Amino acid sequence: MTGPTRVTRRKVLAAGAALGLAAPAIVRGQSDAIRIGHLTPRTGFLGPLGEFAVQAADLAVDEINAAGGVLGRRIELLKEDSVNPQTAATKAERLIERDRVVCIVGEISSASALAIAQVTTRTGTLFINTGANSDALRGSNCARSMFHVESQNSMYVKTAGRALLAQGLVRGKRWFSLTADYAFGHDLLRVARRFMEQNGGQFAADRLVPTDLADFSALLLEIRAARPDLVISNLAGNQITNFLKQYAEFGLTFPVAGFGFDTALAWAAGRDAFIGTWPVVWHHMIDTPASRAFVDSFRRRYRRPPENQAWGDYVAMRIIAQSMTELRSTDPQRLIEHWRKGAKFDLMKTREGYFRASDHQLMHEMYAVEGLGSRAPNQWDIFRSSGPIPGPGEPLEAIAATEEENQCRMA
Amino acid sequence: MSTVFLQQVVNGLLDGVYYLLIALGLSLIFALGGIVNLAHGAFYAIGAYLTVVLAPWIGFGATLVVSPVAVALLGVLIERTLFVRFYREDPILSLLLTFGLAMVAEQALRMIFGAAPLSFSIPSWLRGQIVLGDFIYSRYRALLLLLAVVSVALLWLLLNRTAFGRVVRAGVQDPDMVGALGIPLRPYLMWLAAIAIGLAGLAGVLLAPIYSIHPAMGHDILTPAFVVVVIGGLGSFWGVVVAAILVGLTKGVTIGFGYSQWATAVIYLMMLLVLLLRPRGLFGERIKRFE
Known part of the structure; x- marks a missing residue:
């Protein structure tokens, strides 16, 4: 019984979308969105960089959703201010336990990144660090579920x-x-x-x-x-x-x-x-077609050029979307395996990059x-x-x- | 003593003067109105942001006057609408009020100008160095120092050599008696808030060319300014002046000896020591109302 009903409902929704009437309703009605947690400092001395991170993550997700989402599903970004290591850990826990995010992206402070990593390691959640530099995160504190788009010191x-x-x-x-x-x-x-x-x-x-x-x-x-x-x-x-x-x-x-x-x-x-x-x-x-396009759309939307922190969060979102599409899965374990095997990504530079299996550091120019x-x-x-x-x-x-x-x- | 160390001592003496413009205002508003103004740093930040906005249109020289006056007017508005309700209340209440104000101001700056710091350079006519034998010093900082010293001197004259100052000083000690003599304190409180907050605005203009201009910049300056007030003693003009110089000197000498990692910790240690030995601060007067 449920099968035909669902098909009908989808048809109705599709018709609505085609008419351009009920777009917000679809967005809300779609319960199977892929939820990604974004956690980065938005106040305090790293706040200015966090603002670029959030803007770029928003831009990436909007572009991905506008192009049809991932596996036909929307990406829903849940954004939080990580403030300090204690708050970062609490919020990471809440994003994982309550909001059921498939992964956590972000951070700039090495101390907060370490606090988040302790939570994600315990729960087996994927964590993509886009802004914390300390070598220790890739060395003595490295973890199987943590990947680093940001370069190490x-x-x-x-x-x-x-x-x-x-x-x-x-x-x-x-x-x-x-x-x-x-x-x-x-x-x-x-x-x-x-x-x-x-x-x-x-x-x-x-x-x-x-x-x-x-x-x-x-x-x-x-x-x-x-x-x-x-x-x-x-x-x-x-x-x-x-x-x-x-x-x-x-x-x-x-x-x-x-x-x-x-x-x-x-x-x-x-x-x-x-x-x-x-x-x-x-x-x-940086004079590559992809970088120029990113700079143009960022400038159009935020009236200033993106800076390096914007690149980190933008690229991280695209890496996730691309890999889920390639794998036809949102399973974090499969993403980890895929990345550890050296999957290549377009990083808007002259060469593609990959995560190094030994410490999960992104290798890039x-x-x-x-x-x-x-x-x-x-x-x-x-x-x-x-x-x-x-x-x-x-x-x-x-x-x-x-x-x-x-x-x-x-x- | 080597020349380098002597330079550090002189630089340390000057360094404290930056805090003075903020610390004196804090001390004044508390002494007369009983309000611990945690929003004082926010007025400093607004002064700096106004400089960035106004200087391209009217020049840095005019900004030195316009921006503090504008900040003072904003101060008067807040004094008339908010502070007046708290003069007779428990200082804890005004503490909450000004804490809230500081957050509102910071978020407003973030909403209007974005979280990213803004750039502002020393105007070209003020760049360069002053060379006095072995002593080389930034010309801009010399001007900064001059303006700060002149402002502080004017403030001292106002408080100690005018009828206005007599009423203010009497009001600090015994507001009820001043009232009984038929002198309303309200207008004095308003003018004092204007002056104190205007000085914070001036500090914002003066430091904009050499400090990072960002929404939370008020925090950065408020803490050391409070330390200066606590060391000097609330309500004491010379106490705050001596404390500012002492804080700057201690910081400079600590760095001069190569212990830069202690440069800020040493100020808090000094505050601890003063609080242990003289809880009212170095020159703190006994203010009946606050005992």
Whole structure:
């Protein structure tokens, strides 16, 4: 009895849709939508990046649904502000237990990502990290159900490091480094120090900076007195902006580089203050058809170009949709197997990428950008970019942490 | 003592002045009105955002006047409509009110301007360095310092050398007696809120070119400003001034010795020490109403 009834109902609905009358009703009426949880900081010092993440995830899901959804089903995105590790864990639990999401996507803070990973590991839920960088998440804390679209700190350091080697700023040079005094900064400093020592550089000084320090004047005076060959930023969030603005204010001329970076922070520093060499997973000037299309539709909708965090969440949604379609299944276990076997994805770059089976890190091209300073043509295009790193002839793994550098033992 | 260390000491002395504009306003509003204004940081943020909006049209110089005045007017509006209801109430209630106001202001900034920080640079005529022998310092910061010192000096004159100031000081100690003498305190409270909040707006303009401009920037400055007020003693003008300089100096010297990771913790340790030894703060006066 139920069979024919259902068919009839579908026909009625289809007719309604064709008339363009009942679109919202269909959306609500469809109970078999694929639910995905999106959890990322939307307030606090990472909030500005979280806003890009949410906007991009929304855009991706709308595009996927407009093209017919996945396996004929709509994707429904349940979005939450992760706030801090405790809240992130609670909300992850609620998304899994109450809302029955098939996976959780997002995060920027390494500490919150770890808290979410503990929940998803326990419940066997798929977690795709789009913004947390710490190597530990891919090493000592790695998990079978966790995949990383965001690059690990090692990839950031090696990407910027290649540009610095090319500029002759490593061997025999003295670095003055400023490091954010929390988990992310410490992890980054460890990786940066290893790179510097392997390539024959040394620290002129190495300072930890409390995350609530807004005024860098005292450190800038110290830098001026130390006369380093290179000033290194292992800072995060608004501190990068504050540092760059005040570095310009004090008129220091030592070359600058950083190992952690987000384009929004450079835009906030402005073209007068943004200088130096920085690594990035993606930026809005990458000249591939897919990237151009993404930038265009993002700009049309949000009236600003997308930045690297937008790329992470946009690509993550597309990876999920593409894989579910290929597998004709929404089963997280099958997705994990599929990805571990090296499934390839279009990441809007010159080469396709894949998740490395050993630590579930996405292998993809990165870029080193260099601030143009006041020569920048407008408020957005304030840097020039290297070509893809690694280059065309090299394996994508060339910039990732080796097994000796960061070992992952998955249960 | 090396030149570098001497530079750190001087820079530390200057560093505290930034907090002063915020801390003095906080202290004034509490001393006369009994309101702990947790929204004070929000007015600072609004001052900074107004700078970004107005400077391209009227220039940075004019913004230095227009933006604090606009923030002061907003302050008066809030004083007239909200603060007046809480002057005679338990400070806990006004604490809740201003906490709410701060959140509303932050979210409003986020809704209007987005969560991403905005860019704003030092105007070209203020860039460059001042060189005095071995001492090299940012020209912009010298101006910032000058304006802050002038504002604080004017405020001191207003409070200590005018009829207005006499009433305010009397009102801090004994509002009932001032009332009994036939002087209504309400207009004084309004003017004081305008001045205190206007100073926060001025701090917003002055720091916009060198700090990141984002919706939660008020939080970043409010906490150290509160620490300054607590160390200096609520209601004490010179207490707040001395505390601001002390906080800046301690921070500068800590970084100068190479212990930058302690730069902010040391301020809280100092507050703890002061609270243990002198719970009213360094120069805190005994205010009958609050005992």
